[in-house]
Amino acid sequence: ELKVEQNPLFLSMQEGKNYTIYCNYSTTSDRLYWYRQDPGKSLESLFVLLSNGAVKQEGRLMASLDTKARLSTLHITAAVHDLSATYFCAGPPSAGGSEKLVFGKGTKLTVNP
């Protein structure tokens, strides 16, 4: 059974700073997803990482996937208040399938002015 562990679970940072959220997973999953959730809202898809070495960037967020290390990272550059949200990584339980996603517990990010 796939286990997905995120750290940190809580992150408070100042505007303008950089930080990285880590997502470790336990199986041979070949794809990894990052989602953003605002309080009381649904999940917004941020990145779909489909292969080893994949790197994607959108604005101040950059995500990468290392399937050999079973690690994905979400890097935040020069944080702004609007990035305050909870970020989840998720993956299928095994390579080649998209049935059911296993989610990490989420990283609650607060960006302070």
Next chain:
Amino acid sequence: NAGVMQNPRHLVRRRGQEARLRCSPVKGHSHVYWYRQLPEEGLKFMVYLQKENIIDESGMPKERFSAEFPKEGPSILRIQQVVRGDSAAYFCASSLIDNEQFFGPGTRLTVL
């Protein structure tokens, strides 16, 4: 271009009542997934359905919970005889085969 639709968005039930949650997938998507989110936690998979078939219900409690995705109409998650522990946000997602899942706005169930 409607995304995944869920209704109701908020549902209040008393203990022992039934809750019915509906999900209409993205047009053309034939795969539907239900997840449950407890406060301050990640989403937990419940069930995966295709039209008229339950493919994987490994995350569904054995009693009181059932799901369907009929040939016509929305997918339904049904919870009988609700208890306080069923209070949660229930999210539906849909996808094309082997593709990214898109999530609906969720139904927030409160059991009094």
